[in-house]
Amino acid sequence: MTATIIDGKAFAADVRARVAEKVAALAGHGQPGLAVVLVGEDPASEVYVKSKGKMTVEVGMKSVEHKLPTDTSEADLLKLIDDLNNDDTIHGILVQLPLPGHLNEDLVINSIDPAKDVDGFHISNVGLLGTGQKSMVPCTPLGCLMMLRDHHGSLSGLDAVVIGRSNIVGKPMAQLLLKDSCTVTIAHSRTKNIAEVVKRADIVVAAVGRAEMVTGDWIKPGATVIDVGINRIDAPEKGEGKTRLVGDCHFDSCAEVAGAITPVPGGVGPMTIACLLANTLTAFCRSKGLPEPEGLTA
Numbered sequence: 250m251t252a253t254i255i256d257g258k259a260f261a262a263d264v265r266a267r268v269a270e271k272v273a274a275l276a277g278h279g280q281p282g283l284a285v286v287l288v289g290e291d292p293a294s295e296v297y298v299k300s301k302g303k304m305t306v307e308v309g310m311k312s313v314e315h316k317l318p319t320d321t322s323e324a325d326l327l328k329l330i331d332d333l334n335n336d337d338t339i340h341g342i343l344v345q346l347p348l349p350g351h352l353n354e355d356l357v358i359n360s361i362d363p364a365k366d367v368d369g370f371h372i373s374n375v376g377l378l379g380t381g382q383k384s385m386v387p388c389t390p391l392g393c394l395m396m397l398r399d400h401h402g403s404l405s406g407l408d409a410v411v412i413g414r415s416n417i418v419g420k421p422m423a424q425l426l427l428k429d430s431c432t433v434t435i436a437h438s439r440t441k442n443i444a445e446v447v448k449r450a451d452i453v454v455a456a457v458g459r460a461e462m463v464t465g466d467w468i469k470p471g472a473t474v475i476d477v478g479i480n481r482i483d484a485p486e487k488g489e490g491k492t493r494l495v496g497d498c499h500f501d502s503c504a505e506v507a508g509a510i511t512p513v514p515g516g517v518g519p520m521t522i523a524c525l526l527a528n529t530l531t532a533f534c535r536s537k538g539l540p541e542p543e544g545l546t547a
Contacts (some may be wrong), residue, residue: 271405279533283340341367341532379435388520389521391476391516391524408449410449412447412457450469452473460495462499464502464503468503477546480494498510527542
């Protein structure tokens with residue numbers, strides 16, 4: 250069996266197009282605004298923030314970037330967030346992680362207005378999601394859910410295994426799958442007989458951060474594999490000192506068994522920014538008392 254490749258780039262482009270269409274249709278109610286806060290000079294974060302800003306403008310939203318020096322005090326950062334919380338032209342606030350070590354990430358994230366927390370990391374949104382209430386949903390799990398719904402239609406009754414228990418992906422992913430009536434298992438580093446646990450799953454979401462850990466003999470024939478991992482490994486075949494990106498799944502062996510699989514790169518990654526834009530639109534609609542954008546929420 251050769252798996253269907255779930256094209257995250259194409260799917261994300263479609264999500265952005267739907268967001269842009271909805272933003273244009275709601276022009277009479279104002280313009281959604283997204284503020285991104287970057288503290289320090291991490292090169293990868295700077296590239297990511299630039300990409301977010303570009304795509305925000307492309308879908309017709311207001312983009313605001315605040316780039317702060319590495320030694321920014323906690324008080325100054327919290328004051329900026331408070332100002333953004335009270336800015337009616339800003340509907341989504343994202344603080345780029347990781348933060349410099351002298352800043353308390355939990356304190357900073359939980360200072361964001363939960364209604365503007367488009368990353369879905371605020372403790373209130375975590376609690377709302379966990380109890381099945383309306384919340385802002387973390388972008389990467391939301392993107393995974395959208396692709397799974399698109400591929401399967403209904404997820405009701407399917408057996409799902411999430412590998413990884415992080416607050417950013419693993420735990421919220423499990424909550425979203427439960428909400429869609431899957432039977433959900435969270436596997437992790439202490440799980441006994443993990444290969445056997447994974448092999449019973451109709452849906453496997455790998456988000457553990459270990460390069461090519463999941464191999465084809467872990468996968469149930471016909472299962473859908475969503476690979477969230479992004480790992481850089483040596484690629485001597487490309488030349489001395491060269492590297493390449495791989496997921497948490499060994500793509501070739503898993504693709505021989507799975508019914509569908511996301512590649513790395515080009516799978517889940519592009520969906521994260523697309524869902525950030527979708528979340529900003531959702532936050533805007535909620536702030537205006539408008540219907541939420543169909544097909545772009547959990």
